[in-house]
Amino acid sequence: MQHPVAAPPIPERVRTLAAMAAPTHVSIAGTDLPACPARGGVDAQGRPVLLVKPGEALYGSAPETVVTVDLVAVRAMEGEEKARGLLKVRGWTQAVPEDEGRDTAIAIAESCPDEDLFAALEGGAPRLVRVDVAHVVYLTGQESGLLDADEYLDARPDPFVHAAERMIRHINAAHREQLSLALGLLMGEAATGAWLWELDRYGATIKSGASAEGPGEDRFIRLPWPIPAASPQALEYALRCLLFPHPHDHARDHAKEH
Numbered sequence: 001m002q003h004p005v006a007a008p009p010i011p012e013r014v015r016t017l018a019a020m021a022a023p024t025h026v027s028i029a030g031t032d033l034p035a036c037p038a039r040g041g042v043d044a045q046g047r048p049v050l051l052v053k054p055g056e057a058l059y060g061s062a063p064e065t066v067v068t069v070d071l072v073a074v075r076a077m078e079g080e081e082k083a084r085g086l087l088k089v090r091g092w093t094q095a096v097p098e099d100e101g102r103d104t105a106i107a108i109a110e111s112c113p114d115e116d117l118f119a120a121l122e123g124g125a126p127r128l129v130r131v132d133v134a135h136v137v138y139l140t141g142q143e144s145g146l147l148d149a150d151e152y153l154d155a156r157p158d159p160f161v162h163a164a165e166r167m168i169r170h171i172n173a174a175h176r177e178q179l180s181l182a183l184g185l186l187m188g189e190a191a192t193g194a195w196l197w198e199l200d201r202y203g204a205t206i207k208s209g210a211s212a213e214g215p216g217e218d219r220f221i222r223l224p225w226p227i228p229a230a231s232p233q234a235l236e237y238a239l240r241c242l243l244f245p246h247p248h249d250h251a252r253d254h255a256k257e258h
Helices: 010-019 098-108 116-122 149-154 161-174 176-187 232-243 247-257
Strands: 022-028 040-042 048-052 066-077 080-095 127-140 143-148 195-200 203-208 219-224
Touching: 010 066, 010 080, 010 127, 010 143, 010 149, 022 040, 022 048, 040 098, 048 066, 048 098, 048 116, 066 161, 066 195, 098 116, 098 127, 116 127, 127 149, 143 149, 161 176, 161 195, 161 232, 176 195, 176 203, 176 219, 176 232, 203 232
Parallel strands: none
Antiparallel strands: 022 066, 040 048, 048 127, 066 080, 080 127, 127 143, 195 203, 203 219
C-alpha cells in the first residue's frame, strides 16, 4: 500500500512561505551598519523587492550590493500575529527595470501598503530595489536548512496558496470548535485551542495547545490527504471531510450559519 505524501517538498514549502511573507529587515554586507527595517514584498519569481526611501542606508547604494533580507510569514491568531517561518535571503541588489515596475509594484502592494510604492513608479524619490537570490536560509518550526538559488527559484509556491489562505481565515474565524472536535476524534484525546496553521494540496497542519507534556506545550499535527488535491475545490472538499466526517454534521452546521 502506498502512503500519501505527507507534506510539500521543502523548496515548494519555502516558496509558499515566501509568497505570503513580508520583509522585516535588511543587512548590508561589508559594513558595520546594524540591520535596518525594511518594507516591500516578494515578486512572482520569489525575489524580495524593497521600497527604499531617501535617507535609508540602502538608498543610493551601488547595484549588486550584497544584502541579506529577512522575510517573515505570520498567522493571525486572536488578534496577534504568530511567526510561521523566517527566511533569510542573501543576494545582490538590482534596480527593477522600468518596464517591470508597475507589475512589480502590484505584486507587492498587499504586503507593502505604502503610498510611496506607486510614487516610485512616477519618478519620485523612493526606489524599488529587488534582490537577485544567491541562497535562502529557512527556519520553519523545527525545520531549518539552506536552499541554493536554483533550488529556490526553480520551485513554485503551492498552486492553491491564495485559496488556502482564504479557507484558513474562514475556519479560524468561524469553525475552531469543530476543528478541536475533529482533532480530538483523530487523536483519541481531548484537543483544545486548535488553529488551522497550514493548508496545502498535500494536507493540513493544525496547531493545538493540548499535549501530553502539559497545557503550555503547543504542538503541530500534520494530517495528509489520501491523494494531493488537484484543484481549490478538491482542497475545500478535503477540508470539509476533515471537519465534518459525517454529512449530517455539515448540514447542521450549514443551517446554523444561515
